[in-house]
Amino acid sequence: MANIMIADDSDAIRLVLKDILAIGKHTVVAEATNGDDAVDLFFKSSPDLLLLDLAMPKKDGLTVLKEIIEKNPGAKVILITASDDQKIINQCLEIGASSYISKPFDFKEVLKQINETLN
Secondary structure, X not given: OOEEEEEOOOHHHXXXXXXXXXXXXXXXXXXXXXXXXXXXXXXXXXXXXXXXXXXXXXXXXXXXXXXXXXXXXXXXXXXXXXXXOHHHHHHHHHHOOXXXXXXXXXHHHHHHHHHHHHO
């Protein structure tokens, strides 16, 4: 199916997402645990989609999103957030994020969002 990158500082969240992506027959091409690595790995791995946590060390998800969209306006990014700060979420959507998923998430909803974003 699709090549997907995961950027989240939580080992547990990355593991759960990898399991969900395996169910959906997607391939994880890169994993980042902080914002600096997320930007670097995005451009090295050229994923079809980035699952991006908003709260990460070194650079937050908003900054990562800005840097990626600036260089690749067509990038497909789904935010993953435990925050209910609608102002930040809306700002990310305006910058170019495709959608967002709230933590804790349902695996069916994650796959639905991924499939909708890729199609």
